[in-house]
Structure formats: C-alpha cells, structure tokens
Amino acid sequence: MNYAGKRVLVTGGLGFIGSNVAVRLAREGAAVTVLDSTVRGCGANTHNLAPFSAQIDVINDDIGALSTYHSSVVGTDVVFNLAGEISHINSMRDPVRDLELNTTSQLRFLLALRDICPGVKVVYASTRQVYGVPQYLPINESHPINPIDFNGIHKHAAASYHRLLTARGELDATIMRLTNIYGPRMALNIPEQGVLGHFFRRALNGEDIEVFGDGQQLRDPVYVDDIVEACLLAGEQKALPNTNMNVGGLEALPLAEMARILVAEAGSEVRFRPFPDGHKSIDIGSFSTDNSFIREILGWAPTVPFATGARLTLEYYREHREHYLP
Amino acid sequence: MNYAGKRVLVTGGLGFIGSNVAVRLAREGAAVTVLDSTVRGCGANTHNLAPFSAQIDVINDDIGALSTYHSSVVGTDVVFNLAGEISHINSMRDPVRDLELNTTSQLRFLLALRDICPGVKVVYASTRQVYGVPQYLPINESHPINPIDFNGIHKHAAASYHRLLTARGELDATIMRLTNIYGPRMALNIPEQGVLGHFFRRALNGEDIEVFGDGQQLRDPVYVDDIVEACLLAGEQKALPNTNMNVGGLEALPLAEMARILVAEAGSEVRFRPFPDGHKSIDIGSFSTDNSFIREILGWAPTVPFATGARLTLEYYREHREHYLP
Numbered sequence: 001m002n003y004a005g006k007r008v009l010v011t012g013g014l015g016f017i018g019s020n021v022a023v024r025l026a027r028e029g030a031a032v033t034v035l036d037s038t039v040r041g042c043g044a045n046t047h048n049l050a051p052f053s054a055q056i057d058v059i060n061d062d063i064g065a066l067s068t069y070h071s072s073v074v075g076t077d078v079v080f081n082l083a084g085e086i087s088h089i090n091s092m093r094d095p096v097r098d099l100e101l102n103t104t105s106q107l108r109f110l111l112a113l114r115d116i117c118p119g120v121k122v123v124y125a126s127t128r129q130v131y132g133v134p135q136y137l138p139i140n141e142s143h144p145i146n147p148i149d150f151n152g153i154h155k156h157a158a159a160s161y162h163r164l165l166t167a168r169g170e171l172d173a174t175i176m177r178l179t180n181i182y183g184p185r186m187a188l189n190i191p192e193q194g195v196l197g198h199f200f201r202r203a204l205n206g207e208d209i210e211v212f213g214d215g216q217q218l219r220d221p222v223y224v225d226d227i228v229e230a231c232l233l234a235g236e237q238k239a240l241p242n243t244n245m246n247v248g249g250l251e252a253l254p255l256a257e258m259a260r261i262l263v264a265e266a267g268s269e270v271r272f273r274p275f276p277d278g279h280k281s282i283d284i285g286s287f288s289t290d291n292s293f294i295r296e297i298l299g300w301a302p303t304v305p306f307a308t309g310a311r312l313t314l315e316y317y318r319e320h321r322e323h324y325l326p
Numbered sequence: 327m328n329y330a331g332k333r334v335l336v337t338g339g340l341g342f343i344g345s346n347v348a349v350r351l352a353r354e355g356a357a358v359t360v361l362d363s364t365v366r367g368c369g370a371n372t373h374n375l376a377p378f379s380a381q382i383d384v385i386n387d388d389i390g391a392l393s394t395y396h397s398s399v400v401g402t403d404v405v406f407n408l409a410g411e412i413s414h415i416n417s418m419r420d421p422v423r424d425l426e427l428n429t430t431s432q433l434r435f436l437l438a439l440r441d442i443c444p445g446v447k448v449v450y451a452s453t454r455q456v457y458g459v460p461q462y463l464p465i466n467e468s469h470p471i472n473p474i475d476f477n478g479i480h481k482h483a484a485a486s487y488h489r490l491l492t493a494r495g496e497l498d499a500t501i502m503r504l505t506n507i508y509g510p511r512m513a514l515n516i517p518e519q520g521v522l523g524h525f526f527r528r529a530l531n532g533e534d535i536e537v538f539g540d541g542q543q544l545r546d547p548v549y550v551d552d553i554v555e556a557c558l559l560a561g562e563q564k565a566l567p568n569t570n571m572n573v574g575g576l577e578a579l580p581l582a583e584m585a586r587i588l589v590a591e592a593g594s595e596v597r598f599r600p601f602p603d604g605h606k607s608i609d610i611g612s613f614s615t616d617n618s619f620i621r622e623i624l625g626w627a628p629t630v631p632f633a634t635g636a637r638l639t640l641e642y643y644r645e646h647r648e649h650y651l652p
Binding site for chain 2: 167
C-alpha cells in the first residue's frame with residue numbers, strides 16, 4: 001500500500017466500516033481527516049476512534065455542509081465516502097429521513113467535492129440491496145437493479161451521482177457494492193442496523209439467538225478487515241474500468257449456520273421464529289456475490305472464514321464491551 | 327373511456343401534458359382537481375386551464391405538501407402524476423433544485439397519497455431520459471437504466487418509489503416512459519424545456535431554426551393528444567402486469583427534418599451550428615421507442631404524423647399567441 005503521507009478524507013469515519021478504514025489508513029501513515037455527523041441510529045461511536053485521537057482529525061458535521069469547512073478538504077488525495085444510513089427497516093418507517101441522509105446529503109457533498117478537489121478519487125460504499133431479490137446466484141455487477149426498500153433506492157441514486165460525475169470527468173469514483181459485513185467497531189445496540197450485529201449482541205450476552213423463518217437464507221458475510229483491504233486497494237487506482245464493483249464474502253452460509261457458530265461460542269441456543277411484521281416484505285431470500293470482477297481488477301479476494309472472523313469479533317467486544325453494550 | 331363521474335387528480339395540471347390531460351378528462355365528464363405549484367421554469371401556465379375554470383378545480387401548492395389539503399383528495403379514483411421539472415440542462419446547473427422538485431416532493435406526495443387513498447391507481451410520467459445513451463434502437467422497457475444527467479437520476483428515483491409502493495400493494499402505479507412530446511399548451515418561452523418548444527417558438531416568430539451538430543439525431547416525437555389517450559387508457563386499468571411502459575412516436579425523424587417541416591410553415595430556414603457548452607455532454611444521440619408493450623397491453627398506438635401535429639400545434643399558438651409568447 002502506498003498511503004504514507006497521503007491526505008485522505010473518510011466520511012462516516014466514526015461508524016463501523018469508516019472507523020476501520022480510518023484506523024488502517026493512520027497505520028499506513030496517511031494524514032486522515034474524518035467527517036461524521038454522528039446522526040443517531042447510524043452507528044457512529046466516538047470510542048471507535050478515541051484511541052487514535054492523536055493521529056486522526058475528526059470533524060463533526062453533516063457531509064452535506066462540506067462547503068463550510070472547505071479548507072480542511074483542499075488537497076485531499078483520496079475520499080472514502082462511507083457516510084450513510086444502512087438500515088432497510090428504518091428506511092421503510094421514515095423514507096424522507098432516509099432520502100435526506102443517503103441522497104440529498106450525498107448530492108450536496110459531491111457537488112462541493114468536485115469544486116474543491118476536481119477529479120479526486122472517491123471510494124463509495126454502496127450495497128447489495130440495490131439488486132433486490134436475486135434473479136440468479138451468485139450475483140454479478142450486471143444483475144438488474146430492483147431495490148425492494150427505500151434504502152436501496154436512495155443508495156442507488158447516490159451511486160448514480162458518483163457514476164454520472166465520473167463519466168463527466170469531474171470525480172473519479174469507484175462504487176463498492178458491499179454485502180453483509182461484521183467485525184470490530186460495528187454497532188451492536190441498534191437492532192435496525194442488520195442481522196449480524198443483532199446476532200453478535202445476543203452471543204455476547206450469552207443469550208439465545210433468534211432466527212426468522214427457517215434460517216436457510218444464504219448470506220456471504222465479509223470480515224471488516226477484508227473490506228478495508230478492498231477499499232484501500234480501490235483508492236489507490238485511478239480511472240478503474242467500471243465504476244461498480246461487488247465485494248462479497250469467502251463462503252455463502254445459511255443464517256442459521258452463522259447463528260450456530262455464535263451460540264457455540266456463547267453457550268446458548270438458536271431459536272426459530274416467524275418473520276415479524278415489516279421484515280418479511282423487505283427480505284430478499286438468499287444472496288451470494290460473484291467476486292470475479294474485483295478479483296480481476298484489484299487482485300482482491302476475501303480471506304477470513306466466518307468462524308475465524310466471529311471469534312476475532314467476540315474477542316474485540318469482550319475487551320471493549322463498555323463502549324458498545326453499556 | 328369510462329371517466330364520467332370519476333374523481334381524478336392531475337398533478338402538474340397547469341403544465342403541458344397535465345393541462346391536456348385535465349381538459350380531456352373534463353370533456354369525458356370526470357370531476358377534475360389539478361394540483362400545481364407553478365414553480366417558475368417548469369412550464370405551468372394559468373392560461374392552459376383558464377377557459378375551463380368552471381369545470382376544473384385548481385389548487386396552487388407543492389405536491390409535497392399534500393397532507394395539508396387532504397380532504398380534497400379523499401375519494402380520488404385515479405391520479406395522473408405529471409408534476410415535475412423536465413429540463414435536463416437545468417438539472418445540471420442546479421442538481422439540488424432538481425432533486426427537490428422531482429424526487430423529494432414526489433416521495434412526500436406518494437407517502438401521503440398511500441395513506442389518504444390506499445391502493446389508488448396512479449399514472450406517472452417518467453421519461454426516456456432514464457435510459458441514457460441507447461445501447462440499441464428501438465429501445466424497449468428492458469434496456470439498462472443509465473441516465474446521463476441529474477434529471478434522469480431523479481426521475482428514475484421517483485419512478486422507483488412508484489414501483490416499490492406498487493409491489494407492496496400500497497398504490498397501483500403505471501410508469502409511462504415518455505419520449506419527446508409536442509403540441510398545444512407546451513411552454514415556448516423556456517429554452518431549457520426541450521428542443522421542440524424551441525423549434526416551435528422560432529417557427530412562430532418566422533425565424534430561422536438552429537440545429538446543433540448535423541441534426542441527424544433521431545427522435546420519435548409524439549403529438550400530445552396521443553399521449554393523453556395513452557395516459558387515460560392506463561388510468562382505466564387496474565394492476566397492469568408491468569409497472570413500466572414506453573410511450574413513443576409514430577415515426578423516427580432526424581431533428582433536422584423536423585426543423586425543415588417547421589421552417590416550411592414559417593417561411594424561414596434551418597441553420598446548423600456546433601453544440602454549445604454543456605449541451606453535448608448530455609446529448610444521447612439518436613433515440614427511438616419500441617412501443618410493442620403498450621400496444622399489447624393497452625391497444626394503444628400513436629396516430630399523428632409529425633407534419634400533421636406540427637400544423638395543428640402552430641394553429642393553436644397563432645390563435646393563443648399572447649398567452650405563450652407575450
């Protein structure tokens with residue numbers, strides 16, 4: 001990696017992926033600025049970067065207000081644009097909030113960014129959710145876009161801004177379509193932030209894990225260190241040949257199997273229950289990722305099996321529990 | 327048609343397509359309410375409905391404020407959702423304005439509508455612009471979505487709201503992807519509202535018509551009465567089998583040929599000039615529509631050749647000139 005001395009900006013840098021990216025970049029010797037609005041419910045946690053306060057500069061503000069702190073962004077070499085609300089279920093409860101957080105703020109941010117840092121490299125975190133219910137598995141980048149929740153519509157609109165501004169030569173964006181990610185620094189106390197955080201919280205509390213339906217839906221979880229590696233590799237490359245890139249896991253596992261791995265560590269049990277109201281309609285069934293494109297272009301492949309990543313994750317939270325499950 | 331006694335709501339009803347739909351519905355005996363914000367530059371013209379003020383009720387407000395006049399919408403049978411900003415070039419100049427007009431307002435409108443009139447039939451005016459640069463001609467509904475301007479991104483997000491709420495059974499929307507439309511009641515004094523309005527204005531003024539590039543780009547213009555017929559047919563059908571429907575013209579003509587037809591009426595000439603700054607990057611080249619799906623589902627086909635529609639259009643504006651080219 002070639003980040004020593006580079007100026008990098010990480011939006012959403014107090015959140016799960018953002019903080020892991022920021023910490024890794026600081027270790028690589030980059031000059032890291034984090035921009036995070038700490039919107040309630042989006043996963044920001046000041047402890048995520050607290051041990052690194054000497055190396056990482058944190059600005060607490062909405063990304064949509066970028067023009068007001070212009071000077072701290074001038075000269076940025078790479079932007080890791082990881083701010084956003086990831087909750088599908090919250091987006092159904094309050095679509096207007098989701099639009100503001102994921103689309104309007106991103107538009108304002110990108111318009112300011114292209115003026116302040118024309119042509120700058122941007123790595124944007126999109127989501128597998130834009131594909132909707134899979135028409136085939138594993139999913140590659142040419143699968144139709146059919147999101148089945150507002151979150152997917154809004155994240156796709158923001159990705160389209162990145163694509164459009166890149167086609168016009170005003171930015172140089174790569175759009176990473178991320179599958180389920182887990183690992184240190186994820187929010188555990190926000191049920192709407194996804195099934196894996198919920199599973200880990202139950203395991204850490206020694207509680208049984210509830211699985212909706214029969215739990216046979218496949219997911220291909222990625223350990224966050226693998227995602228960080230993919231983001232940093234993408235951030236080093238100029239003008240990649242396609243703006244969209246799937247980033248999926250090493251193995252596709254049933255949700256019930258992930259739950260079993262975790263209860264084995266926790267000494268508890270898996271319990272099955274019907275989907276609650278509101279969840280079934282936005283469930284996409286099974287999902288797995290075709291990683292051929294990112295492997296070819298960046299030489300990246302996931303390396304951490306879920307059983308290993310789960311153990312590493314539980315170790316982190318046992319050590320830092322008071323900051324995540326107070 | 328079966329609209330006699332029906333309660334219909336037409337958003338954007340003071341604009342070009344909206345006013346033509348509203349007038350036709352009133353003639354069919356429907357109880358017509360128009361909702362129009364008369365945002366400057368979007369084509370609203372109070373004269374469009376002034377001769378029909380006894381039959382058509384006009385509410386001047388933003389569609390995004392729907393909940394505040396709730397009672398006038400209760401019991402609506404069909405919504406013709408035609409409000410929006412259609413200017414590609416304006417969307418590049420002020421993308422945040424375009425987002426507000428085409429996406430945020432639509433989201434607020436649809437969320438209120440599903441609560442006030444659950445399951446109501448909605449006919450939404452989307453645009454061929456969502457396809458971007460054609461990968462093949464004529465374009466059918468499964469062509470990839472790749473808009474090359476903010477307007478296309480925002481109109482597509484709004485169409486996605488219609489699709490999502492329809493899939494959830496909360497609305498019953500049909501999304502019409504409209505190509506270039508012309509005819510009585512279009513705005514002629516807003517250059518950003520499209521090439522055909524510009525051509526007609528020049529012709530009415532007896533001026534030469536300027537064509538960008540060589541003018542060989544194909545378009546398949548539709549006379550507005552044909553579009554009105556398609557909208558009304560769609561509005562009568564419940565639960566159509568696909569939410570997206572192309573609505574294109576009878577013939578694909580080079581822009582230069584359309585200009586020639588108009589200057590022949592005007593006694594002026596066609597002049598060719600290079601694309602001005604900002605226009606070339608959002609030009610999609612040639613476009614023509616595959617109408618197979620709407621023909622099969624609604625039995626609709628365009629009926630008016632451009633030469634005929636152009637003459638009818640010029641006649642209308644010669645009679646009502648003071649309201650369109652003051």
